[in-house]
Amino acid sequence: MTSDQRIGPIALSNIRARRVLDALLEGSGVTLNGPAPWDPQVYHPDFCSRVLRQGSLGLGEAYMDGWWECERLDDMTCRLLLHGLGERAHTPSERMMYRLQAGLINLQSKARAYIVGETHYDLGNDLFERMLDPTLCYSCGYWKTASTLHEAQLAKLELACRKLELRPGMRVLDIGCGWGSFAEHAARHHNVSVTGITISREQAELARKRCANLPVAIELKDYRELEGRFDRIVSIGMFEHVGHRNYRTYFETIRPLLAEDGLLLLHTIGSNRTEVSIDPWINRYIFPNGMLPSIKQIADASEGVLLMEDWQNFGADYDTTLMAWLHNVDTHWHEIANRYSERTRRMFRYYLSVCAGAFRARDLQLWQIVFSRRRPGRYDAPR
Template identity: 70%
Template sequence: MTSNTPIAPVELPDTRARQTIEHLLEGSGVTLNGDQPWDIRVRHPDLFSRVARQGSIGFGEAYMDGWWDCDRIDEMIHRLLRHGIGGAAHTTSERVLYKLQSSFMNLQSKARAYIVGKEHYDFGNDLFTRMLDQTMCYSCAYWKEATSLHEAQKAKLDLACRKLGLEPGMKVLDIGCGWGSFAEHAARHYGVEVTGITISEEQAKLGRERCEGLPVEIVLKDYRDLTGQYDRIVSIGMFEHVGQRNYAVYFDTVKRLLKPGGLFVLHTIGSNTNDISIDPWINKYIFPNGILPSVQQIADASEDKLVMEDWQNFGPDYDRTLMAWQENLLAHWDEIADHYDERVKRMFLYYLGSCAGAFRARDIQLWQVVYSNQRPGRYDSPR
């Protein structure tokens, strides 16, 4: 029997670690070995001691190893965060280690910038093509009037295009272009020329194939190495990888590249606080060296560089997006099961479910911010 083989719930050991965890769960609506879909079913008697020692990373790894199960991880995480357990889930050593690292190291330096590309975005185009929709957007969709993931992703791309006021012949820069979703949409429907940059070789390869025949160039490059001048700039789901030590350089770069009067749309997940922290499990398995900016951090970094014209929050839409990705992944898993083991499947289910729960609890946000480079006159942002 492997560690991933499902087994019946075990009898809960009467230990101090178990008592501590049960105390944390009191009042959250989440119970151990309960019958609700958001309850935690314990499969291994050492789960409690593992979580007590390792905190949130031990909890996530234990799920990957089949030590516990939950039918609705999204609902479980939602309830735990609303109950205020988020901070308590991290051990003191987890918090101290990351603060020390981020204080003395630039975790998102140019030398380290390609780590997340190799470890996550290069994970496998076969997996991402089944998890995402036809646009290959790997960022929050816009569900205001949409009834399907594909409609919502097209609406998100078009929303960014309309906020940018794209016109035929404009030169557009896409910082963090992914698999070419925005570049393809903007070039095809608005007649603009797009240069997209990514730090993922697999993204660049597929993006070039998807944009073949369009005025789109996709290059493997760090944003700090960019030159030239652009009428419009967009960055969708990339700022989370910039890091607080580089925010000022990032906005300096945008200002340098953006023509006078030009517009810039920043689409990013955001934090409710200025605290420099990241979930250790997410950092290890999903987005190495990622960090979420706060309103103040974005404002401080862009001050005296660009004019903030509009700020929109549609964070709850990311909950629905993540659940749609999970539904897609489960529906198509059999097509790629020969390439990925059960532990990888459980890793993605934990990632998608826990992130959906965090957005549902309003623990994290999704912002689209519109900036101008001293644009004259009034700006009215479309919705």
Template identity: 65%
Template sequence: MASNSANGSAVLPDSQSKRIAESLLEGSGIAFNGSNPWDIQVHDPAFFGKVIRGGSMALGETYMEGLWDCEQIDEMIVRLLNHGLGDRAESPLRRALYQLQSNFINLQSKTRAFIVGKQHYDLGNDLFERMLDSTMCYSCAYWKDTDDLHQAQLNKLDLAARKLGLEPGMKVLDIGCGWGSFAYHAATHYGCEVTGITISREQAEYARGRCKDLPVEIILEDYRDLTGEYDRIVSIGMFEHVGHKNYRTYFEAAKKLLKPDGLFVLHTIGSNGTSIGADPWINKYIFPNGVLPSVVQIARPTEDLFVMEDWQNFGADYDRTLMAWYERFERAWPDVKHNYNERTYRMFRYYLLICAGAFRARDIQLWQVVFSNRRPGRYDAPR
């Protein structure tokens, strides 16, 4: 909700900032201190000036600070995005600085690749175990023919496995294996030998324990350092950390590692537009150096490397997944809050709900893309 006219050095009085904020929300269906569950309940008038000056970054930070509340943040975000405030929520200066930084610095270089692991994925397995289901999938579930989160996550894992055409004895590489969800599934249900890589020490330790009696190797390593040859490659919820400077390098690495008749399934959140940018609050507090690719940013770096066999969008299912995680998070918080603080609680609550709202507004997507190494014959993707 940043106002371009208010990004100068002068600090506006709270009353004037409030009038600007109210004018920005006019027609959105959102009110300050209104009676709807998606209305913003302001506890401190300093909220207005901070948000007018700081945009979406300040909106998240003032929520973490307790300056405002909202019963249904997810619905608030849907209305903000549908009202067109998504493009105006960040100051031109902040956007330009990010683009300048990302043009001159590889924000997802090998030396920086482990930052997100330490900040987010290593936060605490006690929290993630309770928020996620027992598969420990931290990516979009596939809610076809089920209302149960666990079954929906199994559906997602098996959808990717069936798209890969897994068979016993195949060597499978899982780029960004997380807590070992797909590695466990492929080894247990398909008899595959799986190598999983992650940039999180907590994830690696958990996955090794989970898969200790299976033909699974879990490695703490960057994808650029991998060697070997694999029948199949899968990457679920990792490509968001690759970055535009590394897309071609990523796909060239996959090409080098995949056998000539192999298949590669890429599962990633995607952006509706091709741009170099990231939500500043998500970038700072949740997924540092993360960036969402567009269709073009996936297609162009794969030219002359792979054949794109199938492209499926089930982004609407991520809204449902995030709301299921949110409900589990709320139920679990009393049992884990002694390990965290109120600021972490509000951070996670805000993160889950704004992401759910973004998917509900169709502002971002979820794609599963199947690539082949120019294998002969027709490919029919399972659904």
């Protein structure tokens, strides 16, 4: 009898799984139980088997369950993605099931639009107020000249206003208004009236309070229910919830809402690849039914509907933004620890860290795109 045969089938399976993971990690600079801050420290004997069986879903859930720890999850993620392990994190069965489901069902239909609001955005305003800066912007800041998170978010809001060429008295539509950050800024500093829509009850309630003394109306509504005419339209951090089956509908819905000489600013996370896919852990715990668009998908969906005037990528700034949010979570969690579980804390730490690593590796992008209905003359986008 060999030594492997004497230790039992479960232990043997774990040993083999460890050997496979070690081989996959070779050359990445990441070592299981290694000395570097980006090296994962494994505490549970079934960790390797779980990760090989369940891919990124198993890795994230194992972290939430306390099976492993890593001082710098962001650095670990960046190194793994640069090593090419991003594709290997999705199991074949997971990919097949998601594509089959997305092919049979419109995961982002009107009937399903509110799921992400109830799951994530309605989790608790007290949590997001501690994670975000005072603007409550839950999207990438603009760090070109900023040195703090608050400065970066104010710079992002003002950049969007300048790209939209706002003038006093304009009517502005904010699709996916969140907690009212853009609506408040634009109304207060550019003297425009804003209609904001969100699919989150918690966001709508707080946004109304923040904008109570301004010409701002906040509505709980899906973008496909909109009517009216607006001089400018902005959508910051919402397009990620539209879904590939609805991209064309999104632009066709916006066109009649936009004045003839109007402008649309679309601010969205983008994917380097055109695919019908989503990280299974993010899909289950953070943004259910979300999907990241590619350049090709946005171009195809908007072609013949709206004219692209400008396209800017500052995805590297999302790394800095996410790390600032992580710092806020770590600094202020004790203030809300009695209302949220330790598993929720670890879920947010994992989410923010892994996403920061993905942007650092340039695996994800952040785009601001300006569209018009085909207005005459030259458009010069500020930077």
